[in-house]
Amino acid sequence: MAELVITNGDIRTLDPLRPRVSALLIRAGRIVATGDDAMVRTMASPGCPVIDAGGRLVLPGFQDTHIHLQESGTRQAFDLDLAGILSLPELKQKLAGFASAHPDRAWINGHGWYTGVFNDHNLTRQVLDEVVPGRPVHLSSSDYHSAIINSKACAEIGLDASVSDPHNGYFSRDAAGVPTGMLNEKAMDWARDRMPRTTDADYEEGVRWGQRHANQHGFTGVLDALVTARHLRVYDALDRRGELTVRVASTALVEPSDSVKEALERIQGFRRDYHSAMLKVHSAKFFLDGVFENRTAAMIDGYKDGPGGNAPVMFGENHLRELFIAFDAARFQIHCHVIGDKAVRAALDGLEAARAVNGDWPSLHQLAHVQVVRPEDIPRFGTLGVMANIQPLWARNEPSVTEVAVPMAGPDLARWHYPFRSIIDAGGGFALSSDWGVSTLNPFRIMQTAITRQAPRHGRDSEPFLPEQRMTLEECIKGYTVNAAAAAWRSTETGTLEHGKHADLIVLDQNLFDIDVYDIGKTKVLLTVVGGHEVWRDPGFTG
Template structure:
C-alpha cells in the first residue's frame, strides 16, 4: 500500500461523517482522505516521505463553504476603494474618503462598504461627496451592493440629468425640482458603472486572488460567487487553467427581466459549457426578485407599515418567475433567488413549486437567499419543495438597519418573522450559512456567534438579543457551513465532511468552539487551511 502524502495526528477531528464522527488522526493520499483512526493507526501508515502535522490537540473540521458571496467583484472593489465600513457619521465618511483620494491621482475616486442603515436620502447626496472630493468624479457603494452615491463631477461626467430616465429595476433619487441628488438605487449603480472606466481582466484576477486568500485565512475552501456574467467566467476560467485557484468556486449566472426565457437559458448554457472544471463551474441561475428594505425596494405581501407606507413590486412578474424557473429547472440548473421581502420569498417558492409540478422532483436544492422576511404560512414550504434557505445570520441582531429601518417598515407583527432561522429549521428547511461578503464580514466564526446569540459581539457593548427564540445551535451552524453547504452546492459527494475518499479540505482552529463560551467563538483564529491536502493558509 502506498504511504500517505500527509498525516494529521494529535488532533480532535470532528469529521461531520456520522460513521466516524470524531477521530484523533487522518491520512491524506492524492489530495483525498485515505484513512481515519487513532494516532497509532495513522502513524503506522506513514512512509519516509510522509509529511506529519502534529495538531497539538486542536480542533479540526472540514473546510467551510460560503454559499453566497461576491468573490470576484468584491475582491476587485476592495482593492481599488476606500473602506467606508467604519464610518458612522457624515464627517467620518468624508474624512475617510478625502484621505483616500489624497493617496492617488486616478481619474475616479471610489469608496465602498458604507452602511446603508445609517447613510441614506436624509443625510447623503452629491454635496456630501463634493466636500470630500471636489475635483474628480467620485462614486461610493454601500456594503449591501444595492445603494450608491456619486458627486457632482461624476454626475456631469456620466451625463446624468433631470431628463435621464430610470434604468430597469433602478432609480436615480431626485430633489423636489427633479435634479439628481447623486443617490443611486439598485440597477442605477450599474448604469453609472457602464459609463466609467472599466477595470481590466487582470484587475479582476487580482481581486479573486485577494478574495480567496482572505477566505482561506478564515477557513473557507468552497465559495459560491452569487452573481456572474461572461467576464466573471472568462477570468475564473483563466485562473483555473493556470492552477491559481485556492478555493473551489461555484457561480450563479445573473438573469435580467428583459431577457426571453429561451435566450436566458441558451446564454447560461454557454457559460456552463465554458466553465466545467473541477475548480470552477457555473451551475445555477440567479434571480434578484426584489431589492432591500433600506431603500424601500423590498417586495412585501402587505404594504410597508411606517408613516411613508408604500411597497415595491417584484423585479420579475409572477408569470416570468414561473416560466423561467420551470425552464431552468428542466435544463438541470439550480435556481438561486435573492428574496428580502415576504412577497419575494413567496414568489420564489411559487416558482419552485411550478418547476416541481412541470418537471418532477430531482435533487436540485434550489436556494432562496437572505429570507429576511417570511410569512409564517410559507415556513413549511421550504422542506416540502426541497428548497434551501441560504441565510446570513450576522444580520440577525439589533443594529440600525434592523431596529431603525426594517422593524418600523414591516411593523411589530411582521417583525417577529425577520430572520426567523429557528422557525425555518424547526419546519424542516435545510439551512446553508453564508456571508454575502462584501456586504459584511466573511468570517464564519463571527457569523456563527451571532447565529447562536442573536446579539452583536460583546466588544460592541451590551445589546438585547433580537428575537432570541430564533437562535440556532452550534451544531446546526457547523452543519450549515459544511455538509449542508456542500449538498446545496452539489458537491456533497466530494466535500463537506472528512470522509474516506472525499477531498482533504480541512481547517485547524486555535480553540475548541464546542467547549468555549459562545461569545468567544467570533474570536476564533484559523491556524491552518488545507485544500486537497495542500496548505493554502497558515497562521
C-alpha cells in the same frame, strides 16, 4: 504520489459513521484513511510529512454559499473602504485622505458606507463635492444596493434631470427633479455602464486578494452569488494557471429582460465551458426584490412606516414561472435574492410550479436572505425541498433592522424577521453564508450571532433580536460544511472528512465545543488545507 498525515487532532469528520478521529492520511489530494494516530502512521509512506494538530479542533473546510468573491476582492484590493464609518465628518475625512493618497486616480471609487446611517437624505453629491470637486467619485453602500456619486461623476456619465429612471431602479431626486447623486438598484448598473471599465488583470488581483482573505478565515470553497461572462473568464484564467485556492461554484445572473431561450442558452453554455475541480456553474441567479434600506423590498401588504409605499417583485409572475420551469427542467439549481415576504412567496410559488411540471429531484434550490417570511410560508421550505441560504450576522439589533426594516414590515410581521429556527424546525434545509463584502466574511462572528442573536461587539449583556430564532453550534457547523457542500452540489467530494473526498480541512486555535458561546467570535484559523495543499498557515502555528 504526494502524501500528508494529520495527527494528534480532535478531528470532527461530520461523517456519521466515524464522527471523531485523531488522524488522517491524505494521498494525491484526497483522504485515504481516518483513524487513530498509530493506525494512520503505519499506513503512511516512510518520510511522509506530518502535521501535528496539537490536540486542536480539526473540521472540514468551510464553504460560504453566498459570497461575491471577485467583486468584493477587487474592491478591497483597490478602493476606499468605508466600513465602520458612522458619521459624515468621518466619511469626508476618509474620502479626503484616500483622494490625497491617490492623485493619479482618474476616478475615486469606494465602498462600504452603512445604510443604517447614510441615505439619500444626508448623503448627496454636494457632500462629496465639498471634499473632491475636481474628480469623479463613486461610493457603493455596504449592501451594494445603492451608491452615491458626486457632481463631476454625474457630468462624466451624463446624469441630469432629463434621464429617466431605469426599470427596477431609480435615481433619488431633489424637489426640482434633479438627481441628488444617489443611485438605487438598476440605476447603479446604468451608471457603471458609463464608467471606465476595470481590467481583467485587476479582477484577477481582486480574486487573489479575496481568496487569501477566505483561506485565512477557513474557507476552502465558495459559491459566487452573481457571475456573468466576465467573472467566469477571470476565474477560468486563474484556474488554468493553478492559482485558485478556493473551489468556486457559481450562480449565473438572469435578468428580467432576458427571454427564457436566451437566458437558458447563455447559462447552459457557461455550464458546458466551465467545469473543473475548482470551478463550475451549477446555478441560475434571480433578484426578486431589493432591500428595505432603499425601499425596494417587495411586501405583500406594503410598507407600514410613515412614508408607506411598496416595491414590486422584479420579474413578472408569468415570466418568472416560465423561467423557473425551464431552468428546473434543465437541471439547474435556482438561487433567489429575496428580502420581503412578497419576494419570498413569489419564489416559493415559482418553485412549486416548476416541481409540479418537472417532478421532484434533489435540486436544493436556494432562497437567500429570507429577511421577512410569513408564518404560513415557512413550512413550504421543507415541503418543496428548498434551502434557506442565511446570513445570520444580520439577525441582531442594529439600526438597519430595528429602525428601518421592522417598522417598514409592520407590527404583524415583527416576529418573522430572519426566522431561522422556525424554518429549520419546519423541516427546511439551510446553509450559512456571509454575502461578503456586504458584511464580514468571518464565520465565527457569524456563528456566534446565529447562536445568540446578539451582535458580537456588544456581547452577552445586549438585548437579543428575536431570541426564539436562535440556532445551535452544531447547526452552524453543518451549515458551513455538510449543508454548504450540498448547496454547492459538492457533497460527493467535500463537506465531510472521509475516505475518497478532497482533503479540504481547517485547524482552529480553540475548540468551539468547549468554549463559552461569547468567545466563538474570537476564534482564529491556524491552518487551511485545500486538496492536501496548505493555502493558509498562521505564522504562530508550528504543527
